[in-house]
Amino acid sequence: MTVQTDLTGPFELTANTVNMLVAPSIGVYVLGTAVNETTLNCNYVGRYDVDVNRRLHEWIRVGKYPAFIYKHCDSVAQAYAEECRLYHKLTGLDNEIHPASPDFSRLTCSICGHRSR
Numbered sequence: 001m002t003v004q005t006d007l008t009g010p011f012e013l014t015a016n017t018v019n020m021l022v023a024p025s026i027g028v029y030v031l032g033t034a035v036n037e038t039t040l041n042c043n044y045v046g047r048y049d050v051d052v053n054r055r056l057h058e059w060i061r062v063g064k065y066p067a068f069i070y071k072h073c074d075s076v077a078q079a080y081a082e083e084c085r086l087y088h089k090l091t092g093l094d095n096e097i098h099p100a101s102p103d104f105s106r107l108t109c110s111i112c113g114h115r116s117r
Contacts, residue, residue, distance in 0.1 A: 027052030
């Protein structure tokens, strides 16, 4: 599914591209297939609470998705809220479960109230 987001991309999911564009910081990402220069067919939503660059490198090794969009976040809470928003907005994702709450937090999804742990 494609939707309008404020994430940057799409870009080819390669080590060179990730290293050139994505700083080691908190962030969210969507993986999928680029339709054109401005559109991603979205298949998987994720976040990383420490270093989104490193998480994208893990996905490169998996080799399942050829492209990505991303957004840096100012806090773990912002990243979790953004991941939940995208998870609920996009349909047909490969995600098997709702995004997990950040470790050691009491954060809940503002859309459905989900809280893990």
